[in-house]
Amino acid sequence: MKNPRAAARSGLEARLGYQFADPALLDHALTHVSAVKGDNPRTGSYQRFEFLGDRVLGLVVAELLFKTFPDVPEGELSQRLSELVSAETCAQVAAELGIGEAVKLGEGEARSGGRKKKALLADVCESVIAAVYLDGGLEPARDLIHRNWQGRMLRPRKHLRDGKTALQEWAHGRGLATPDYREIGRTGPDHHPVFQVEVFVSGGEPARGEGRTKRVAEKAAAEAFLIREGIWTNEAVHD
DSSP states (O other): OOOOHHHHHHHHHHHHHOOSSHHHHHHHHHGGGGGGOOOHHHHSSHHHHOOOOOOOOHHHHHHHHHHOOOTTTHHHHHHHHHHTTHHHHHHHHHHHGGGGGGOBHHHHHHTTGGOHHHHHHHHHHHHHHHHHHHOOOOHHHHHHHHHHHHHHHOOOOOOOOOOHHHHHHHHHHTTTTOEEEEEEEEOOOOTTEEEEEEEOTTTOOOOOEESSSHHHHHHHHHHHHHHHHHHSSHHTOOO
């Protein structure tokens, strides 16, 4: 009867789209420190592979961004890179590939739900990339990353900054004054008002937003301006 972990590794190779010439590399990449016996368990676990995989992932994603968005400035490329190589994204990829089922864990770590821990999944995702790189070189590693990251790169983005911060940075980047927010109206009872606010940016038409507080209304106005000017997309704001 086939060992369950061996079957999981075999299935993982199929999902990775890569057949290892040296299966020991994949086995090493899937071994958690809790499952290593000996005097120096860290070198027998995936941790060194994770270090290398992180760099390979960063290089390939940076290259992909550079070629895909030729008109995007360095600052936005850096932000996109940070999002795409984040632990959260790596954990999502690992979960989609079913990496957790193939990880070798110590009994305690397995009982505590280690196969579903986001931090662990993110680390092993990078270590598996390193194993592919060590076994076959940059091209198969690049292919693996392209298959699993390119679609994410092209999706509408969630914005890490709120609309007011993004609009201020946009204005300052063009040598414009800080956006000016003005309350233009208020409706509803005193205990539950709705504020209407307009934001004014030098040389542009004002944009309007509303909310239960002035801050929420200002944020809505900033987002409306960013969407109208094509700086943000409506899909990304509501993702």
